Amino acid sequence: MPVRRPAGWTEGDVTVEDLGIDATELVSLSMGEAKSLSKLADLAVRQVPGCAAAHATIWRSGELFTVAASHPDPAELIDLEMRAGTGPLTTAVRDGRPVSCRDALDEERWPWWAAQALRRGLRSSIHLVRQSASITLVLALFGVRPGALDADGVPMAEMLARFGSTVFANSLAYGQAQRTATQLKDSVAARAVTDQAKGILMHALGCDADEALRYLRRESQRRHVKVTEVAARVIATYGQGGRVAPA
Secondary structure (H helix, E strand, O other): OOOOOOOOOOOOOOOHHHHHHHHHHHHOHHHOHHHHHHHHHHHHHHHOOOOOEEEEEEEEOOEEEEEEEOOHHHHHHHHHHHHHOOOHHHHHHHHOOOEEEOOHHHOOOOHHHHHHHHHOOOOEEEEEEEEOOOOEEEEEEEEOOOOOOOOOOHHHHHHHHHHHHHHHHHHHHHHHHHHHHHHHHHHHHHHHHHHHHHHHHHHHHOOOHHHHHHHHHHHHHHHOOOHHHHHHHHHHHHOOOOOOOOO
């Protein structure tokens, strides 16, 4: 079924205040990548003249990472193109340049894709690409009329793509920083548990730190568990009960 604007919608309905609110929601990292990407696609439909539907994709190292669409039809085009391995989306990612289709009826580069777009009432499209050090963002816009995405609408779309790319690059960097901090915290906690267990063994067995660590590693291999788990068992068994660790 062809994509249609909401009932009563006219160009110019979106105010500057609306744009500010939408942008604020997009920046919010708590939304998550998928919801933020969906917000970007919806924002493009409301803000870009002639845009009736949109999809947005994030790529990492040439692989599709996250997908969102304003309507089911453009989402289906992504699935079809990923199965075919060629089309305007993959071409935009590969070349790092915008790819436009003024009229699907005249499209000769990807006839099968044009036929699928026409079946969904989509006559024109433009795929905008924004690349950063960590991601590639492609914002694709579709019109129901040939040439609907004219030059007057492209600057707004380019601004949204640039803004979205910055937001998601920062979001991924923020997420990576959080994961690194968590890993460091876990590493410090694991080291503390291991050191405490080593101290108990050194006192009980009269050995040095290296010998205590070798004891923990031998038990780890014998029991097929992590060294930290063996250390935790040593602490639980011998740390407070006063029992003497076995030789």
